Structure formats: structure tokens, C-alpha cells
Amino acid sequence: MSKNRHEAVGLTDEQALGILETMLLARKLDERMWLLNRSGKIPFVISCQGQEAAQVGAAFALDRENDYVLPYYRDLGVVLAFGMTVKDLMLSAFAKAEDPNSGGKQMPSHFSQKKNRIVTGSSPVTTQVPHAVGIALAGRLDNKQLATFVTFGEGSSNQGDFHEGINFAAVHKLPVIFMCENNKYAISVPYEQQVACEHISDRAHGYGMPGVTVDGNDPLEVYKVVKEARERAGRGEGPTLIETISYRLTPHSSDDDDRSYRGQEEVAEAKKNDPLVKYTEYLKEVGLLDDNREKAIIDEIAKIVNEATEYAEHAPYAEPEEALRHVYAE
DSSP: OOTTHHHHTTOOHHHHHHHHHHHHHHHHHHHHHHHHHHTTSSSOOOOOTTOHHHHHHHHHTSOTTTOEEEOOTTOHHHHHHTTOOHHHHHHHHTTOTTOTTTTTOSOTTOOOBGGGTBOOOOSSTTTHHHHHHHHHHHHHHTTOOOOEEEEEETTGGGSHHHHHHHHHHHHTTOOEEEEEEEOSEETTEEGGGTOSSSOGGGHHHHHTSOEEEEETTOHHHHHHHHHHHHHHHHTTOOOEEEEEEOOOOSOSSTTOOGGGTSOHHHHHHHHTTOHHHHHHHHHHHTTSOOHHHHHHHHHHHHHHHHHHHHHHHHSOOOOGGGGGTTTSOO
């Protein structure tokens, strides 16, 4: 990476470091959740590892005071950048009463927080896409200067919800940023067996909107294209389809054995492009980070993750009758 690329895309030194801190927070939280799952303490993990640069780079390019995000299940980086705390996410992982997402009802990674405009998703994939379009339309009808940002995997982009949502947004020039996090695998199915075109972004042309594919391991590149898409949306020029290319460094979820469909040498090779390593190197290159500062950040994150784990593990579960709340009319 050449020097001071973050300034070239409009980021301050502080924001450039903030991106690293949020990426590290997502990674360390994710790693802790895997350990808790493997020790039998939490039931399920679906990982963000390898996709943090795309998630955090994008979130930093949005208006985090006004925009709505409709994340998909891997988006720890997005929701942390939008104001969810490690404690919030740990309460969800442990399915405790205080879990702000659902009071311990939903599986982990069904993110939801009204105060931070994080809109809940459902277990069937891609349903968040038409919802993002609907919120953008509602914002326009209310004369609000907001955009919506929605993410999904490349496997999701083959679902009807994607095509219906993106078509409606394009026809009505709605302020929606569609971001496909292409991590090469739809669970066990490799990209070339899911999609016949070279890039997911090629589909944008058929709907009459700009489409761009970027290196999802480079948060500055993602920041730049999402910022441009946000500016287009703000000018009333309609939606953009962005595809970020990265690699899923873990199995699909804690219930998956990825050795059955991909070689471990392929995963080891992908780890050489770990976005955290690459971005840390860049910040050291431009003099924003040294080993002492890096250690201080990692130590502080470890403290946050430890405290959140301790709190969530000992927090009370919901009362049994809570299971019926928000299910039937009261």
C-alpha cells in the first residue's frame, strides 16, 4: 500500500485508526465466541473473520447519525461501527434476557437495535433487501435525508428478494446502497457453481444502476466506493450495487465442517491476505501505528471482551413466559 491513501479518500488519521480498532474488536469478539461455542457455553457462531475490512470500511462511509443499516448475519463489523456494544452482542450469544436484539429469543447474529437504526433480519436469507428498499421509500415520503445500507452474501444475490428489491429501488431512484459481501462460498457451494457472470456487480447494468467490484480486504477501497454511493444517494441519483471480494476464513458456521468442500491449503493461502494484517501494515507504514500502540489497542480490546463475556455469562435468562411475548396479541 502506498503512503497516506486514507487521506486521499477523505479520512482523518483518527478515523483511519478507528477503522482498525473496530476491525480488531470484531475479530477478537468473533474469536472469543468460537472458544465459548467449542467449550459448550454458547450454542451458535456465524463468523465475520476475513470480511471485517469490507464491513467496517463501508460503515465508516455512511451517515451514522441518520442512515439505516440492514445487516446480514456476518456483519459484526457493521453493527459495532453503528453503536452496538460487545456486551450487547455477548448477551445475544448467551441468549440472556437483556439481549437487545430479541431478549434471548432469536439466534445470535440477528442484529436489531432501534436506537442505532439497525434493522432486524430473519433466518431466511435476503429478506432484508426489500426491507431496505421500503425504508428508503418511507424516508423519501417523509422528506428525510437518509440512505439505507443493506448487505448480503453472493449466494443471497440469487434469491428473488434481491432482484425484486434492486429493481424497485432502481426504477424509483431510491437512496439504497446494496453491498454484496462475496466470500466465495454459499455455505459449501463455490462461486463458479452459483453464478454464471464474472462479477455480481455485472447484474447492476440490467437494472440500470452503477455496479462496482472492489477488493474487500482493503477497507480504504471499500470506504471510497461506499462514500461515492452515499453521495449519489444524497443527490437523488438512486441506488448503487457494490461487490466486495474477500474470503471466509472460518467454516460457514459453528455447525459446519468446511473440510468436506474446500482444501485447508486453500484456506491457509487466503490467510496470507488477512485484511487485519494488511491494514495494520499500512498504518505502520504511514506512521500512524507502532508496536506499542498496537499492543495497547489489543490489550484494551481484550479487556472489553473479557468484561463482556463475564457479564453476559452471569446475566439472568428471560422468564419462561417471556417466550410468548410479542407472539400473540396482548
